[in-house]
Structure formats: C-alpha cells, structure tokens
Amino acid sequence: MAQEVLLNVENLVVSFDTDRGKITPVNGVSFQVKRGKTLAIVGESGCGKSVTSLSIMGLIPGANGKIEGGAIEYDGQDLLKFSGTQMRKLRGDKIAMIFQEPMTALNPVYTIGNQIMEVYKLHREMSKKEAFDHALAMLEKVKIPDPKQRMREYPHQLSGGMRQRVMIAMSLACNPDVLIADEPTTALDVTIQAQVLDLMKDLQTDLGTSVIFITHDLGVVAEVADDVVVMYAGDIIERGTVFDIFKDPKHPYTQGLLDSLPKSSDTKNEELQAIKGMVPSLFDLPQGCRFKDRCALAEEACGESSPELEKFSDTHEAACFVTSRNNAA
Amino acid sequence: MVGYIIRRLLYMIPILLGVALLVFTLFTTVGEDPVRIALGNHASPEAITELRSKWGLNQPLHLQFLDFLKQIITFDYGRSFNTGEKLSALFAQGALVSLSLTLPPFLLAVMLNVSMALVVAYYRGSIFDRFATAFFIMAMSISYLVYIIAFQYILAFQFDLFPINGYEAGFRAIPYLVLPGIIIIFVSMGPDVRMYRTVFLDEIKSDYVRTARSKGAAEPRVLFKHILKNAMIPILTYTVVAIPFLVLGAFLMERFFSIPGIGDLMINAINTGDFPVLKGLTMYIAIGYSIFNLITDILYAYVDPRVKLD
Numbered sequence: 001m002a003q004e005v006l007l008n009v010e011n012l013v014v015s016f017d018t019d020r021g022k023i024t025p026v027n028g029v030s031f032q033v034k035r036g037k038t039l040a041i042v043g044e045s046g047c048g049k050s051v052t053s054l055s056i057m058g059l060i061p062g063a064n065g066k067i068e069g070g071a072i073e074y075d076g077q078d079l080l081k082f083s084g085t086q087m088r089k090l091r092g093d094k095i096a097m098i099f100q101e102p103m104t105a106l107n108p109v110y111t112i113g114n115q116i117m118e119v120y121k122l123h124r125e126m127s128k129k130e131a132f133d134h135a136l137a138m139l140e141k142v143k144i145p146d147p148k149q150r151m152r153e154y155p156h157q158l159s160g161g162m163r164q165r166v167m168i169a170m171s172l173a174c175n176p177d178v179l180i181a182d183e184p185t186t187a188l189d190v191t192i193q194a195q196v197l198d199l200m201k202d203l204q205t206d207l208g209t210s211v212i213f214i215t216h217d218l219g220v221v222a223e224v225a226d227d228v229v230v231m232y233a234g235d236i237i238e239r240g241t242v243f244d245i246f247k248d249p250k251h252p253y254t255q256g257l258l259d260s261l262p263k264s265s266d267t268k269n270e271e272l273q274a275i276k277g278m279v280p281s282l283f284d285l286p287q288g289c290r291f292k293d294r295c296a297l298a299e300e301a302c303g304e305s306s307p308e309l310e311k312f313s314d315t316h317e318a319a320c321f322v323t324s325r326n327n328a329a
Numbered sequence: 330m331v332g333y334i335i336r337r338l339l340y341m342i343p344i345l346l347g348v349a350l351l352v353f354t355l356f357t358t359v360g361e362d363p364v365r366i367a368l369g370n371h372a373s374p375e376a377i378t379e380l381r382s383k384w385g386l387n388q389p390l391h392l393q394f395l396d397f398l399k400q401i402i403t404f405d406y407g408r409s410f411n412t413g414e415k416l417s418a419l420f421a422q423g424a425l426v427s428l429s430l431t432l433p434p435f436l437l438a439v440m441l442n443v444s445m446a447l448v449v450a451y452y453r454g455s456i457f458d459r460f461a462t463a464f465f466i467m468a469m470s471i472s473y474l475v476y477i478i479a480f481q482y483i484l485a486f487q488f489d490l491f492p493i494n495g496y497e498a499g500f501r502a503i504p505y506l507v508l509p510g511i512i513i514i515f516v517s518m519g520p521d522v523r524m525y526r527t528v529f530l531d532e533i534k535s536d537y538v539r540t541a542r543s544k545g546a547a548e549p550r551v552l553f554k555h556i557l558k559n560a561m562i563p564i565l566t567y568t569v570v571a572i573p574f575l576v577l578g579a580f581l582m583e584r585f586f587s588i589p590g591i592g593d594l595m596i597n598a599i600n601t602g603d604f605p606v607l608k609g610l611t612m613y614i615a616i617g618y619s620i621f622n623l624i625t626d627i628l629y630a631y632v633d634p635r636v637k638l639d
Contacts, residue, residue, distance in 0.1 A: 059542055092545035099543075104536040109558045109633060122545045154634040170544065 006210050007033040007056070007178055012070035014051050014060060023282040025051045027234035028070070033178060038204065038211040040225035040242075042218065042257070044279050047231040049214045053180045056212070057097055058087035074178070093123040096171035100183035102163035106155040112139075112166050113151030119173040138169040142199060161192035165199065172203060179204075180212045185220065197223060218261055222246060227315075230254050233280055233290040236309065240316035250318035250327075252295045289321070297322040330630075333638040334623070341619045348615040349401060353394050356604050363410055366602040384410065397608065406609035411601050416609050419594065424576045426496070427590030430506055430583070431575040434513040439568055442518060446525030447552055453530060462523070469519035476512050477585050484508060494586040509582040528563045532556045561632045569625040573617025577610070 014026040026048040033039045041049045054060055056072055058079065072079040074095070079087065099105045107115060116135035120126045126134070132151070139147035142165040155163055164184060171179055181200065185193040201224060204211055213224055221228055221242065228245040230238040230253065238251040249255045259273040277294035280286055286293055292302040301321050309317040310324045318324075364380050365372075381387045385396060400406045406416040452458050485493040491508040532538065533556060541555045576591060583592040591610065598606035629636045 057543055059539065088545050088547055090545070091543055097543040099536060099540065101536050105540045107537040107541065107555055107559070108635060110555075111634075118541075118546070119544050156635045167540075170540075 004035045005032045006035045006075065007212075008071075008073040009052070009056070010071040010073065012052065012055060012072065013068040014048075014055055015066050015068050017064045017066070020283055024068075025234050025282055026055065029231070029234075029236050030070075031229045031236065031239065033210045033212055034227070035177075035210055036204075036208045037226040038213055038224050039227045039229065040213045040215060040221040041229050041231060042215060042221055043231035044216055046233075046279055046282070048234040049231050050182055052231075053097065053182055053212060053214055056178075056180060057091060057095060058082070058084075059091075089123070092119050092171075092176075093174045094176050095178045095180065096174070096176040097180040097182065098164070098167045098171050098184045100186050102160050102167055102187060105167055106163055108155055111152055111154055112158070116151075116166070116170050116173055119170055123174050134173070135169075138173050139166070141172075141203065142166070142169040144169070159192075160188055161196060164188060164192075164196055168196075168200065168203070172207065172209070175207055176209060178210045178212065180214070182214045183216070184213075186215070186217070193220075200224070218257055230257070233285060234282065235290060235306070235319065237291065237320070238318040239309070240313075244313070244316040248316070250312055250316065250323045251291075251320050252297050252323070253291050254318070256294075289319075330627075330638050334627070337623050337626070341616075341623075344619060345401070345612075345615055346398075349398060349612065350394070352608055352611050353397055356608060357390060357393070361602055363602040363604050367410060400609075401612050406605050406612075409598075409606055410603045411598075411606075416605055419606070420591070420609065420613070423589065423591040423594045426502075426588060427576055427583070427592060429502060430509060430588055430590055431513065431579055433506075434510040434517075435571070435575055437510075438514045438517040438521065441514065442521040443525055443564065445518070446522045446529055447557070449522065449526050450529035450533065450556075451548065451552055453526075453533070465519040465523055468515075469523075473516055473581055476516055477581065480508060480512050480515075481585070484511075494588075496586075496588045505586065505588065509579070509586045509588070513579060513582065524567065525560070525564060528560045529556055532559050535559070558632065562629060565625055565628050565632065569628065570618065570621050573614065573621050576617065577614065 009029060009031050012026055012029045013024065015022055015024045025046070029048070029052055031039065031041075041052065043049050051060070051065075055067055056079070060067060067080060070080070074090075079090070082090070106112075113132065113135055116138060117128070117131040120131040120134055124131075124134075136147055136151060139150055144150050144162060144165050150158070150162075150166075155166075158166065167184075184200070185196050188196060197220065200211070203209070211224070213221070215221060225242045228240060228242055229236050230245070230251065232253050238245065238249070238254045245254060246258070249258055253275070256273070256275040260275060262272055275294055280290060280293065286303070288301075288303040288305055289295070289298070289307055292298040295302070297320075299322060307319040307321050307324070309319045311317050312327060364377055364384070364386065368376055368380060378387070385393060388396075404417065406420075408415055409419060449458055449461050481493055485491045485508055492505055494505070496502055496505050529552070537559075538551055538555060541551050546555070577595070580592040580596060582588065583590045584596065587593075594606060595610055597603070598610075627638065630638045
C-alpha cells in the first residue's frame with residue numbers, strides 16, 4: 001500500500017461493566033486510516049462502531065468502560081499510553097469528532113461564536129479578537145449564511161442542518177488530522193443530508209483531513225468512503241475498498257445489508273430483502289460465528305469456532321468459513 | 330418583557346383575591362371566637378359586645394371582608410388583638426429580626442451546597458462520592474430538634490462558644506444568631522447537596538458535555554463553564570421561591586433560641602387567637618410567593634436564552 005497510514009487501530013478490545021455483567025462491545029478490532037482518505041465503519045446499532053470511535057477520542061467513560069487491550073497508533077505513538085492531559089491536548093486539535101445529534105450536541109446556553117472560539121481558546125494562543133475572526137472564517141467555510149449574525153445566536157435559533165454545519169466548523173477549527181464523524185447525517189432530512197455530505201467532502205479535499213465515517217447507511221458509504229470496515233456484534237467481519245465491498249461482498253452479512261438497499265432497477269412490486277432475526281444481545285452472544293443464527297449459509301462448523309478474517313485480495317478480507325471454502329474450491 | 334411583567338402582575342389579582350376569600354372564610358368560620366379567648370369564659374355579655382364592636386366583628390360579613398381587602402391593598406392590617414400594637418410596625422420589626430437570622434445562612438448555604446455538590450459530582454462514583462452520599466443521608470435522617478439540642482448543649486453549654494439563647498437589638502444580636510445560623514446551614518446540607526448533585530449528574534449525561542470533552546476541555550472547565558450554567562435553571566427554581574419564606578424565619582429556631590422574629594410572632598398569634606396577625610402574615614406569604622415566582626421566571630430568561638418572555 002502506497003498511502004501513508006495515519007491512524008492504526010490494532011486489536012482493540014473495550015469492555016463495560018454493567019449491572020447485568022461484563023460485556024465486550026468491541027472485541028479485537030483492527031483497521032487503518034490513511035492520510036486524506038475516508039474510512040467508513042458500517043454496522044447496525046450496537047455493533048460497537050460508536051464505542052470504537054469514542055476509544056480513539058479517549059472518551060470511554062472511566063467508571064464502567066475499560067479498554068482491555070490493543071493499541072491505537074496515531075502518528076507513530078500509542079494513544080492508549082497517553083496521559084489524560086496529553087489526550088486532552090490532542091482532542092479537538094489533532095483528532096476531532098462530530099456527533100449524530102445536532103439538536104443536543106451544542107451547549108444551549110452559549111452562543112455559536114462562543115462555542116467555536118472555545119476550541120481556539122483551548123488549543124491556540126490567541127487573543128479574543130483573533131479567535132473571533134478565526135471562528136467567523138470557519139462559519140464562512142461551512143457556508144452558513146450571515147455568519148456574523150450567527151456568531152451571536154444560540155443553537156436553538158438554528159435549524160438541524162445549520163447546527164450540524166456549526167459542529168463541522170467547530171470540529172475542523174484547528175484543522176485536525178483525523179475527523180471522526182459518528183452518523184453525522186442520520187438525524188437530518190434527506191436533502192440536507194446531501195448538502196452536509198457534499199460540504200464534508202469539499203472540506204476534506206481542501207484540508208486533507210482523514211475521516212472516519214461511522215454510519216449504518218450504505219448509500220452514504222458509497223458516496224463518501226474510500227475504504228470500508230463492516231462490523232457485527234463487536235467484530236470486524238469484512239473490510240476492503242469501497243469497490244470491493246459494493247462489487248463483490250464476501251460476507252453473508254454484508255451481502256444481506258446490500259440486498260436490503262432499494263435499487264433503482266428494482267420493479268416496484270419487488271419486496272426489499274431484510275436480514276432475518278436481530279442483532280444478538282451482547283449479554284448473550286452465540287458460540288462461534290456471531291452471525292450464524294441469522295445466516296442462510298450457516299453450517300455446523302460455524303457454531304464451533306469464530307472465523308478469522310481471511311484475505312481474498314490485497315485489500316479485501318472477510319471472516320466467514322463458508323465463503324472462504326467456496327472461494328478456495 | 331415589561332408587557333409580560335404587567336400581565337403577570339395582573340394575573341396575581343384573582344389569585345390573591347381567592348387566597349383572601351379563603352383566609353377570611355377560614356378565620357370567620359373555623360376556630361375559636363377570639364373575643365372569648367381574650368375575655369375568658371366568665372366575661373359579661375356587655376364586655377363581649379363592647380370588644381366585638383371594637384374589633385369590628387359585629388359588622389356584616391361582607392363589610393368585614395371589604396375591610397380586609399382594604400387592609401391588603403394598603404398593607405395596613407390594623408392592630409393586634411392582643412397588644413393593640415400596630416401590625417405594620419410589628420411585622421417590620423419581626424421581619425428584620427427573622428431576616429437577620431435566616432438570610433445570611435441561606436446565602437452561605439446556597440454557595441456552599443452548590444460548590445460541595447459540584448465537587449461530589451466531579452468525583453461521582455468514587456469512594457468519596459459514596460461516603461458523602463451515605464453521610465448526607467444519615468444527616469438527613471436525624472430530626473431538626475436533635476441538632477438544635479445537641480448543638481446548644483455541646484457548642485453553647487459545654488464549650489461556651491455562643492450564648493445558649495436570647496436576643497439583643499442592633500448589632501449586639503450577632504452572637505445570638507451565629508449558632509442557629511450554623512444549624513440552619515448544617516441541616517440544609519443533606520437535602521440540598523443531594524438535590525444539586527442529581528441536577529449536575531443529569532447534565533453530565535448530556536450530549537453537549539460530550540461535545541465539550543471532545544473539544545479538549547478539561548473536567549473542571551466542563552463542570553464550571555458548561556454544566557453550571559445549564560444547571561442554574563433548576564437551581565433557581567429551587568432557591569428563589571424559598572426567599573419569601575426567609576422572612577417567616579425558622580419557627581423552631583426562633584422558639585428554641587428565643588429570637589423574637591416573625592416565626593415567634595406567628596406561633597404566639599396562633600396560641601392566643603390573634604387573628605389580625607395571622608391574616609396579615611398569611612396574605613404576606615401569598616403575595617411574597619407570587620412575586621418571587623414571577624422573579625424566578627424573569628431570571629430564567631437571563632440564564633436560558635431559549636426562554637423568551639412575551
């Protein structure tokens with residue numbers, strides 16, 4: 001691979017102590033983010049994608065969440081070995097994050113300007129005037145109309161799409177190397193979604209930011225991603241370039257996800273294919289392959305041990321016994 | 330804003346009218362005859378009639394009620410049945426004493442308890458937090474009276490740090506007010522710190538807190554800048570409406586420490602059937618409560634930009 005790896009997650013294991021016992025929402029996850037590229041992490045709710053991103057931010061709550069093992073290498077340093085202060089300096093400066101809920105992610109009692117300027121206050125030595133000018137420039141960059149006026153306004157005075165633009169402006173304020181976008185468009189109207197995605201793509205090209213895009217929406221993945229990681233119940237079950245995943249999905253789960261998308265070629269009467277069953281509870285995971293209970297191809301071997309990721313090409317890996325065997329045959 | 334305040338003040342008129350009617354009805358129909366209480370069971374009919382007309386109790390009820398309304402509007406509730414003193418003077422004097430007893434501990438307690446709650450919220454889930462919670466629940470489970478007696482006995486009697494009870498006018502009152510003040514603060518700690526802690530912990534779970542952390546804000550900044558201002562809304566509700574009651578004093582404190590405040594006045598009035606005092610104070614509470622409710626709502630608009638008064 002010619003491209004430079006900026007962020008390397010190795011065998012990350014995150015566990016939570018709950019009242020009902022210990023769960024492991026992230027169970028040995030590895031992936032790489034290349035400089036200037038977009039990695040999409042795809043999966044249903046509860047598959048561990050958000051916990052993975054919060055681990056990178058160093059925001060796994062201390063009381064009951066714990067990173068059990070693995071490494072998160074950024075720029076050659078293991079972030080898991082960083083102190084709280086070191087992590088705090090990195091957060092918002094080198095690694096930034098956008099969240100799913102634009103309605104609640106901004107502080108309701110401070111102005112937009114105040115909240116963007118805070119990032120400069122935390123990470124840059126700047127006078128108030130300079131911070132104001134920088135924040136204003138960021139609002140212009142995310143194409144918010146009347147930026148000067150908006151600086152003085154409060155979050156409730158803005159629409160959802162505008163608030164998400166503010167979040168983007170805030171996260172990119174210090175021109176971070178890595179931007180983690182956790183379902184940034186899920187809560188928005190479809191037309192606004194497209195605008196926000198376009199904006200993010202433009203800014204990424206402009207600034208050369210690497211993006212980790214977390215979503216359950218494969219339509220969005222096709223639009224933004226260079227590389228894709230598919231997660232299921234805490235495991236990565238398939239990874240590859242966006243072409244690998246969409247042209248030739250290997251794992252039955254990925255295939256199922258793609259089949260459940262409506263296609264423009266479909267006749268109107270054709271029903272969408274749903275994946276039967278439900279994501280298993282993390283409190284009660286099946287033995288062996290975690291997908292086997294919902295899988296049409298499942299055989300006896302699937303219940304005995306968990307399949308490892310196996311290479312199908314230089315860029316493409318999947319963890320499925322049946323596919324591997326069929327491929328070898 | 331001005332329009333809002335005027336409208337709210339106008340709304341208060343029917344509310345207070347209702348309160349006045351209720352108070353008047355209760356005092357004229359329930360309870361013992363104040364003339365009987367004043368003169369005893371063996372008074373002559375002539376004496377009773379004379380006192381009745383002196384107090385205006387021989388007039389028809391609707392005229393008595395109109396009289397009462399006039400008293401409310403002019404803030405002049407006439408004279409005490411007992412001592413014949415002017416109630417306006419009596420109330421002003423008592424209110425000053427009660428406020429000097431309750432206001433300083435109230436202000437100190439708000440600051441102290443909010444700070445303590447922030448500290449406890451900062452160390453949430455730790456041994457320290459659990460110890461604090463256990464301590465406050467324990468402190469809350471013990472009766473007010475026990476604190477009064479224990480503090481009086483230990484600090485005032487055994488160690489002779491404060492006078493046991495009593496009161497003197499002017500600045501010489503201060504030594505008498507310290508010990509009850511300490512008890513008021515101490516007793517407020519359990520419920521208040523736990524209440525504020527819950528408020529802060531509710532806010533800590535908010536998405537904007539996660540955003541603040543993801544920006545690289547340190548925990549003290551998250552608490553004092555981001556959470557505190559949001560938490561001010563429930564804290565204001567809890568504290569501002571308590572202010573009119575400060576003038577009433579602390580009944581138990583005034584009783585046990587022989588402090589001649591409004592609380593003391595009220596208990597004496599209840600014991601002796603001094604209706605003008607009771608009617609006046611009840612109306613005062615109703616008016617004070619309504620006004621401070623309005624003040625709370627106005628303060629919301631200052632703390633929370635989402636609140637617009639119009």
